Amino acid sequence: MGIYAFPIHYVLELWQFLNLNSFNLRCRHYFTLEALHLGIHKSNIILSDRVQAIKPSATLVITARAKALKAEGKPIIGLGAGEPDFDTPEHIKNAAIKAINDGFTKYTAVGGTPELKQAICDKFKRDNSLTYTPDQVLVSSGGKQSFYNLCQAFLNDGDEVIIPAPYWVSYPDIVILAGGQPVILSTGIEQGFKISPAQLKAAITDKTRLVVLNTPSNPTGVAYTHADLKAIGEVLIEYPDILIASDDMYEHIVWADEPFCTIAEVCPELYAQTLTMNGVSKAYSMTGWRIGYAAAPAVLIAAMTKIQSQSTSNPCSISQAATLEALNGDQSCIQIMLKAFKERHDYVVAAVNAIPAMQALPSQGAFYTFVDMQTIIEQTEGINNDVELADYILSKAEVALVPGSAFGAPGYMRISFATSMENLQEAMQRLERLFI
Numbered sequence: 055m056g057i058y059a060f061p062i063h064y065v066l067e068l069w070q071f072l073n074l075n076s077f078n079l080r081c082r083h084y085f086t087l088e089a090l091h092l093g094i095h096k097s098n099i100i101l102s103d104r105v106q107a108i109k110p111s112a113t114l115v116i117t118a119r120a121k122a123l124k125a126e127g128k129p130i131i132g133l134g135a136g137e138p139d140f141d142t143p144e145h146i147k148n149a150a151i152k153a154i155n156d157g158f159t160k161y162t163a164v165g166g167t168p169e170l171k172q173a174i175c176d177k178f179k180r181d182n183s184l185t186y187t188p189d190q191v192l193v194s195s196g197g198k199q200s201f202y203n204l205c206q207a208f209l210n211d212g213d214e215v216i217i218p219a220p221y222w223v224s225y226p227d228i229v230i231l232a233g234g235q236p237v238i239l240s241t242g243i244e245q246g247f248k249i250s251p252a253q254l255k256a257a258i259t260d261k262t263r264l265v266v267l268n269t270p271s272n273p274t275g276v277a278y279t280h281a282d283l284k285a286i287g288e289v290l291i292e293y294p295d296i297l298i299a300s301d302d303m304y305e306h307i308v309w310a311d312e313p314f315c316t317i318a319e320v321c322p323e324l325y326a327q328t329l330t331m332n333g334v335s336k337a338y339s340m341t342g343w344r345i346g347y348a349a350a351p352a353v354l355i356a357a358m359t360k361i362q363s364q365s366t367s368n369p370c371s372i373s374q375a376a377t378l379e380a381l382n383g384d385q386s387c388i389q390i391m392l393k394a395f396k397e398r399h400d401y402v403v404a405a406v407n408a409i410p411a412m413q414a415l416p417s418q419g420a421f422y423t424f425v426d427m428q429t430i431i432e433q434t435e436g437i438n439n440d441v442e443l444a445d446y447i448l449s450k451a452e453v454a455l456v457p458g459s460a461f462g463a464p465g466y467m468r469i470s471f472a473t474s475m476e477n478l479q480e481a482m483q484r485l486e487r488l489f490i
């Protein structure tokens with residue numbers, strides 16, 4: 055049994071995704087995690103260096119673990135999820151049902167149907183004042199695949215990619231899979247989890263090829279303002295060979311006074327060196343439908359489309375029909391979800407800050423709060439870091455949180471409020487009982 059009476063494979067999974075399980079990396083998989091699960095202790099399968107260089111998505115591991123413990127009957131409250139708890143809106147589901155009944159169930163063009171590409175161009179014009187033509191757009195099986203296609207199409211071995219931390223868990227590993235070298239720019243709560251222009255400039259070398267921006271951010275919920283993006287843009291305009299990947303996945307989940315903005319809109323001079331990514335997973339509660347999209351200069355989109363043509367081909371035809379309705383149809387569903395997320399944000403941030411040793415910043419969007427747990431770590435006997443603390447909280451309070459290390463920010467913990475207010479209240483009371 056693992057510490058706190060949790061199964062050994064859970065502790066191993068936590069170690070593995072944080073790359074602490076060095077024995078797993080070094081032993082060329084004669085003794086793999088999977089083998090441990092199956093009780094088989096020896097196999098001749100030697101995995102690629104490529105796959106051994108990356109770790110499984112931490113958020114998916116935690117979510118799966120919380121679900122498994124729940125299935126065992128434990129009253130776990132999962133605050134690890136990266137997906138809205140709302141159902142996909144009815145009119146979107148109906149569009150998919152209609153697509154099935156109409157026989158729209160065959161391959162489509164690799165990069166998406168012409169109708170959907172046009173709807174995406176219209177969306178960029180309407181929401182972001184960005185002009186793209188359909189040959190500048192690629193529809194993929196989720197935003198994750200958009201970024202994967204980009205890295206495969208754009209990076210060579212050793213190319214540096216600047217990633218501000220805390221970051222979305224998948225950026226570094228997708229970069230590594232493409233042979234790139236992540237260059238992490240750390241930001242803490244004291245600088246509002248945002249990189250400064252000076253910090254960015256200092257990180258640029260002659261190997262820098264890509265800079266990733268994500269606003270509002272997963273995991274912090276912090277959004278860059280117009281002025282912030284302008285200042286960052288002023289640095290990047292000096293480097294026309296550097297591409298900017300702007301991940302706008304949470305564009306519609308923003309409650310700040312200032313409306314959402316994206317860098318190509320704020321700095322039109324950067325249009326030709328920017329790839330703007332977005333998707334329907336979060337805004338329309340469509341995580342399972344797997345549709346993301348990207349827009350950029352046509353030459354880059356053509357290369358990304360080539361990668362996709364040799365991996366997954368087109369995104370699901372039915373999901374494309376649903377996405378067409380999501381983008382062109384009634385948008386009021388967004389407001390309903392936004393209102394709930396804002397209420398939950400206000401509650402969670404206040405509840406966290408009511409625990410003296412925990413600190414959270416009010417954020418501008420997404421559905422996460424990123425909590426400074428350093429004092430709790432120092433005060434809790436036998437706990438040395440955020441990974442151990444996450445395990446401790448899961449065992450003592452039966453609340454599942456994702457440790458900050460997974461996002462490149464040790465000492466923090468991500469709370470997802472993509473769950474009911476009732477669950478949040480119960481979870482916060484449990485944390486209060488544990489830490490006050």
Ligand SMILES: Cc1ncc(COP(=O)(O)O)c(C=O)c1O
Nearest residue numbers: 196197198222272303333335346
């Ligand atoms: C910042 C960010 N970008 C991209 C994605 C990918 O979303 P999906 O692949 O579900 O479209 C996520 C999902 O968690 C995310 O948080």
